[in-house]
Amino acid sequence: MDLFESLKNKINGKNLTIVFPEGEEPRILGAAVRLLKEKILSPILIGDVAEITKVAADKSFDISGIKIVDPKKYAEFDTMIEKFVEHRKGKNTKEQAEKMLLDNNYFGTMLVYLDKADGMVSGAIHSTGDTVRPALQIVKTAPGNSRISGSFIMQKGDERYMFADCAININPNAQELAEIAIQTAEDAKLFDIDPKVAMLSFSTKGSAKSDDVTKVAEATKIANELAPDLPLDGELQFDAAFVPSVGAQKAPGSKVAGHANVFVFPELQSANIGYKIAQRFGGFEAIGPILQGLAKPISDLSRGCNEEDVYKSAILTAALAL
Ligand SMILES: CC(C)(COP(=O)(O)OP(=O)(O)OC[C@H]1O[C@@H](n2cnc3c(N)ncnc32)[C@H](O)[C@@H]1OP(=O)(O)O)[C@@H](O)C(=O)NCCC(=O)NCCS
Numbered sequence: 364m365d366l367f368e369s370l371k372n373k374i375n376g377k378n379l380t381i382v383f384p385e386g387e388e389p390r391i392l393g394a395a396v397r398l399l400k401e402k403i404l405s406p407i408l409i410g411d412v413a414e415i416t417k418v419a420a421d422k423s424f425d426i427s428g429i430k431i432v433d434p435k436k437y438a439e440f441d442t443m444i445e446k447f448v449e450h451r452k453g454k455n456t457k458e459q460a461e462k463m464l465l466d467n468n469y470f471g472t473m474l475v476y477l478d479k480a481d482g483m484v485s486g487a488i489h490s491t492g493d494t495v496r497p498a499l500q501i502v503k504t505a506p507g508n509s510r511i512s513g514s515f516i517m518q519k520g521d522e523r524y525m526f527a528d529c530a531i532n533i534n535p536n537a538q539e540l541a542e543i544a545i546q547t548a549e550d551a552k553l554f555d556i557d558p559k560v561a562m563l564s565f566s567t568k569g570s571a572k573s574d575d576v577t578k579v580a581e582a583t584k585i586a587n588e589l590a591p592d593l594p595l596d597g598e599l600q601f602d603a604a605f606v607p608s609v610g611a612q613k614a615p616g617s618k619v620a621g622h623a624n625v626f627v628f629p630e631l632q633s634a635n636i637g638y639k640i641a642q643r644f645g646g647f648e649a650i651g652p653i654l655q656g657l658a659k660p661i662s663d664l665s666r667g668c669n670e671e672d673v674y675k676s677a678i679l680t681a682a683l684a685l
Pocket residue numbers: 454491492493495496499500504509510511512529530531532533635652
């Protein structure tokens with residue numbers, strides 16, 4: 364079954380709420396209208412009511428039935444400030460909190476933290492840093508995770524893969540890279556992928572020597588110790604990881620080489636560039652970034668997203684809330 368049909372079946376009838384801090388953005392509005400009309404979930408739009416109404420009218424969107432919350436007029440704003448200051452344990456003053464919570468991403472994240480929404484989708488007009496920083500500061504990591512990372516589902520026809528970390532950790536060390544690999548393998552299972560994890564490099568099994576290669580080899584060792592039953596191998600070049608004949612030639616005997624479906628990049632530059640090349644040259648649909656290791660589901664978007672990407676990200680985020 365199509366991944367999104369299966370995710371919709373999972374969330375159907377659960378009346379989950381997803382908050383969209385970019386309520387005035389047409390791609391967000393269009394997706395929210397569709398999600399409500401198809402009775403998939405209840406969207407909450409954050410923004411100025413008059414502005415959202417105007418954008419909806421311009422685009423002929425029927426927004427009746429969609430809840431809109433304006434932080435400036437939110438009846439429980441003072442309580443939210445108090446809870447934020449208490450939760451931040453001295454890291455932010457009351458004055459700072461008031462200013463921060465007038466930012467739609469902080470406000471939306473607090474709604475999720477306070478269980479007033481099941482999840483959040485943002486990032487169509489905000490950078491990843493501005494979208495995820497509130498989540499890192501407020502929602503924080505789920506038990507058993509020391510880092511938050513960002514993966515993409517890459518799919519085209521019957522092909523479905525995971526790429527990580529394409530969004531958060533700029534230059535993870537070996538321990539962090541091992542954790543990213545294990546998080547991504549766990550998420551892969553949620554999206555009906557039986558994970559075979561390749562730890563990517565420009566070297567395969569010692570074919571090149573450098574500190575960068577050593578980091579990936581060490582991460583492979585750590586991940587294999589942490590998750591001995593997970594098929595995971597490295598360091599592998601992309602061709603050795605993906606093409607069976609090249610995998611057999613460059614990494615004979617590997618359980619993963621030539622058959623990998625979860626690709627862990629050594630650092631953020633190659634990961635972010637790599638997913639965008641697969642998306643824009645390769646014609647793969649890129650769904651994400653999915654934030655992994657967070658205590659509650661909050662999803663970022665690429666600013667290059669379209670309405671369909673927002674719609675799918677919301678469904679996926681709602682499914683992660685279950
Ligand atoms: C994610 C990012 C914005 C965080 O940077 P930052 O805001 O400077 O982070 P800081 O070091 O100031 O930390 C802010 C908070 O987040 C937490 N944090 C930062 N990175 C984290 C991570 N990977 N996992 C968990 N928590 C993290 C810190 O512990 C800190 O919490 P505290 O305020 O309670 O002490 C930064 O790593 C970044 O810019 N990454 C790249 C984003 C990007 O451009 N991606 C490409 C497009 S998708």
